[in-house]
Amino acid sequence: SGNRNLFGIHDSLKELAQLADTAGLKVVGSTYQRLEHPSPKTYISSGKVVEVQTAVRALNVETVIFDDEISPGQLRNLEKTLGKQVRVCDRTALILDIFSQRAATREATLQVDLAQTDYQLPRLTQMWSHLERQAGGMVKGMGEKQIEVDKRILRSRIASLKRELESVRSHRQQYRDRRAAVPIPVISLVGYTNAGKSTLLNKLSGADVLAEDRLFATLDPITKRVELPNGKVCLFTDTVGFIQKLPTQLVAAFRATLEEISDSSLILHVVDISHPMAEQQIKAVEGVLDELEVEHIPSLCIWNKVDKARDPAIMKAEAKRRSNVVCISALTGEGMQDFYDAIESKLKDLLVWIEAVVP
Ligand code: GDP
Known part of the structure; x- marks a missing residue:
């Protein structure tokens, strides 16, 4: 991995393994190499390719996944060396696969389809030279056409x-316009994938939103109507989970979905505070939020999974010291009163409140 990101190589590879698991693959091993520059031909050095090749044969490996995006040319060379029974792909292709497995609405399906087609376009050449190789000289030139x-x-x-x-x-948009005509505050849940957004939404609405210990359990935005303890009604929207190195094709394709966030009255940034990489995950999410230009919208940081934190007492004390942080466990319900108080006070400063309960 030529990792230039917030995450170190080991953490990024661990996450990649989790992604592979989410895609239904069984991970049998991982390796990395530090290079000044990636090899233009095979991304990793030729010596490393041999090492991978040996492991592939010994372990009967079917798929080799690179953590960084590899070029179509590199992909071709790697496939040539590793043999055609081995599928070589990168993090981007893997994430696109997962999204495509999990898209549930028409819009999500279209978005993933678009991102995948966009990803395939520069990679076409490789498919055809592959066929040409198999058929020998016979079809030479035909491939190009x-x-x-x-x-x-x-x-x-x-x-x-x-x-x-x-x-x-x-x-x-028409639906959103209608919704905007009724002054119900919309609260967006954002956060790194697996932070606990779906679990929190379930807790709030008593609904049965799929909560899984997998990356990207949530793909399509889900909106639930919630009555706060003070009787006010608001809409909570669970958006797609963020992840580091989200493929650019996907960010582009999901832009419209993400832009819903800019229509909300309040943004809740849900964090898995028990995660060893919590700080980096926060930064990754803030990076995407910066891109969406939503800094004018009030926000609140929700430190979730405090029940699982190494030192819950210290976490809670730290959260109390900060004005914009609430510490909760969406699982056990701990801290939910603070959560509601914080939201009610945020919203009080904010909107024209509707008194009536709107259908
Ligand atoms: P999402 O990807 O942000 O929607 O995350 P999910 O709601 O699907 O939660 C991911 C995993 O974390 C699930 O296995 C949840 O049961 C678990 N989880 C969520 N909230 C908590 C919490 O407060 N405490 C603990 N221990 N686990 C939680």
């Missing part, structure tokens, strides 16, 4: 996906 045809097909597919997305979104 075919690549052009395929590229045209992919481009027109991208265009039609964009059009369809546009129409799905304009529907949703």
Whole structure:
């Protein structure tokens, strides 16, 4: 891994293993190499390729995943060396796979489809040279023509996906406009994947939102109507979980979904405070929020999973010292009173409150 990120190599690889598990793969081993520059041909050095090749044979490996994005050329060379029974891919392709397995709404499906097609476009060449190799010299040149045809097909597919997305979104915009006409505050839950957003939403609404100890259990935004203890009603929206090195194609594709966050009255940044990488995860989420330009919206930091924290007493004391932090356990319900108090006081400063309960 040529890791230039917040996460160290080991933590990033651990997360990659978790992602692979989420995608339904069984991880049998991992390795890394520190290089001044990645090898242009195979990303890792030729010596390392041999090492990987040996491990692949010994362990009967079917898939090799790189933590950083590898170029189409590198992919081709790696596949050539490792053999065609081995699938080589990168973190981006893996994340796209997971998203595609889990997309539930029409919009999410379209978005993932668009991101995948976009990702495939520069990688077409490799598919065809692969076929040419198999068929020998016979089809030489045919591949090139075919690549052009395929590229045209992919481009027109991208265009039609964009059009369809546009129409799905304009529907949703109308729905949002109607919603905005009724002054119910919308509260967005954001956070690193697995921080406990779905669990919190369940706790708040008594609803049965899928909560899993897996990355990206939540793909489509879910909105629940919640009555606060003071009788006021608001809408809580659970957005897609963030992760470091989120593929750019996906950020672009999910932009509209994420932009819903900019329409909210309050942003709750949910953090798994028991996680050893909590600080880096906070930074990764803040990075995406910066991009969405939502700093004008009031926000509150929710330190979740305090029941699991190494030293809950210190955590709670630290949260109390900070004005914008509430310490809770969405699982045990601990701290929920503080949570409601904090939200009610945030919202009090804010909006025209509706007195009536709106259907
Ligand atoms: P999301 O990806 O942010 O929606 O996270 P989930 O709500 O799916 O939660 C991820 C995992 O963390 C699940 O296994 C939850 O049961 C667990 N979890 C969530 N909140 C808490 C908490 O307060 N304490 C503990 N111990 N586990 C929690």
